[in-house]
Amino acid sequence: MTASSKKNQGEQRPKVPRRLLDGVLLLDKPVGLSSNDALIRAKRLYRVKKAGHTGTLDPLASGLLPLCFGEATKFSQDLLEADKTYEATMRLGIRTTTGDAEGEALDTREVLCDEAAVRQAMARFLGDIVQIPPMYSALKRDGKPLYEYARAGQTVEREGRNVTIIALDMIACELPDVTFRVTCTKGTYVRTLAEDIGEALGCGAHLVMLRRTGVGALTLEHAVTLDALTAMDEPARDVWLQPVDALLSTFPRVTLDAESARRFTHGQRLPLNALVIDRVECEAAERVRVYDEAGRLLGVAKAANGVLAPERLVVSGAV
Template sequence: MASNPIKKKRVALDGILLLDKPVGLSSNDALIQSKRLLNAAKAGHTGTLDPFATGLLPLCFGEATKFTQDLLDADKTYDTVVHLGISTTTGDTEGEILATNAVNLTSEQARAVTDRFRGEILQVPPMHSALKRDGKPLYEYARAGITLEREARRVTIREIEVLDFQSPYLSLRVTCSKGTYIRVLGEDIGKALGCGAHLQQLRRIRVGELSLENSIRLDALAALAEENRTTVLLPVDSMLGSFPVIFLPDELARRFLHGQRLPLIKEGVAFTPDAGRVRVYREADKRLLGTAQVREFGILAPERLIAG
C-alpha cells in the first residue's frame, strides 16, 4: 500500500519579494507559485496586476502583510506602448477589434494631446476589471456580454512622458495615483487623438519606493537552491522608506508594543512635529516595531505593530 507523501511544514517568513511578473500569469497565481517556492506560511499581494501586464508585483510575507495597504495606496509607475488606430473590447491585445482608423499624426500632435492628461482626470473603470458589483467582478459581467453603468472616478496622473512615437506606436511612461487604469488612459488618449487606441504592452516599473530594478523572475527564484531562496526577501521596512523614523528606548518600546500612546515630548524622544505617519524602531537593536501616527502635543499613537 503506497504511503501518502509527507507535506512540508510551512515556514513563518517575514519580508517582501519583488517579483517581476511574466505576461499571462494572474497576480494570484504568481502569489501561489512564489509562496510554494518559499514554503511560506502566510503571504499576500499588494494589488492585482493584469495577466496582460508584466513587471513589479510586490509580494508580502508574514509580518509584512500588515502593511500591504501602504503599497495599495502608493503611486505606481508604468511603461506602456499604446497602439493607435485600433480599438478593442478590452483596451488591450486580449480583446476583439472594435474599430480600425487611419493614424495621421505628427510627433508634436501626439505629445500635445498626451500632455493634456497630466494632473487630475476622470476615468470610467473598464468592464474588464476586478471591480465588484453585487459581489461579482465586472469582468464576469463582460464575459457574459453584459455592460453595466459605471461611475467616473477621479485619479491623478503625476507624470506622463512620451518616450517614443513611431506611428502607430506611442510609448509612454506614466506615474499615477492608486486606482488608475492605464488601459483606459490609452483608450482616452486614442479618442482625444481621433483615431482610437489599445495597449500593446504594459509593464509596471515602480510601486511607491520599490523598484523593478531589485526584482526577480519566478524561473530565477525556482533555479535557486531551496535553502537560498529566502535571501531574496527584502526586510519589512523596505516598503516604508518614505516614513520618518522614531527610535524608542527599551521601556517605551515595550509600552508601544502593548498599544500604549506615548507622550514623546515628556519622554524626551526626538521627533518631527508634523511627521504624520512614522515607522518606529527600538533604539537598542534597531528592530522595527511598527508604524504610528504623531498626533497633537507630540502623542505617538500606535497603528500597526510587529509581533515578536
C-alpha cells in the first residue's frame, strides 16, 4: 500500500453539522419503507440532532407519518394516543399468514356475498369491539415480539383488546375487493378488522392496501413525500415544518401572564384563578397547552381541581 493510499484510508469524511431544529414534519411515507428508515432519511435531509416518529406504519402501508424534531419529540406520545383514519382495501376469499398481501395464502373460499351483505357485515363492527392482536405484530410476549414467534411457526395465546371503530364507510365495492375508510382508536389493527369482516361474510379476507390519512387533527392534505423533500434546498424544506404545537391542537389553550409564566417554567403548580383564560373551559379539561402572553408555547399541563400542574415543559427559547 502506497503512502498516498494509506493517507486516504485514514482520512474521514467531514461531519455534517447538525441543526437545533424544533417542529413537526408531516411525511407521506411510501409503500415499502419502514417508519424508522423514513425517519432516518428525513433526519439526514434536515440535519437535525434529535428526531422521532409518533407511531409506526408497516412497510406495506403508506400515508401520514408525523415526524418530530427537537422539542416536538417531548409531545410525540400525545399523537400515539390519538385516533387514526385510514383508507384500506381488503380482498375477500383469501386468508393469509400475516393478514395482508405480504403473507402466504392459508385458504381460499368462494365469495358468495354481494355489496349489500358487505355493508351489513361492516356495520356490525362499528363502535366498541374486541380484537385479538395478530401474530405478525410488534406486541411482546415474555419480552419477545409476537412476530418472532410467528416466524418460528409458533402461535401463542393473545388477550383480546378493547378498541373503538368510530367510523367505517365503504368507498368502493368491486368484489372480491372492497375499499373502505375507517377512523379508530389507538391500538386498532386494520388487518384484523379486514380479517374479521371476511369471517363474518364466511369467505375470509386479507388486506391488500392501507393508507393512513389522519392522525388526531393532522391530515395527509399537508404532508410531503421524501422524494419531494430530496429535490428541495434547505430553506424550501424548512417551509414544510409545522410548529411544535401542531401536535397539541386538540388541547384547550391556556395563556399565562408574565409572573405565572415564569413560575410555570420553573415547574411550579398554579391556581387556575391566576390564569389569563376562560377558567370554565380549563377546569373541564384534563390536559391543556400553555403559552405566555407573547404566544410562545411553554408546555403541557394537567388542569384539575382548581390547579394547573406542569407536565412537560419546552426548553426556554426553543420554539
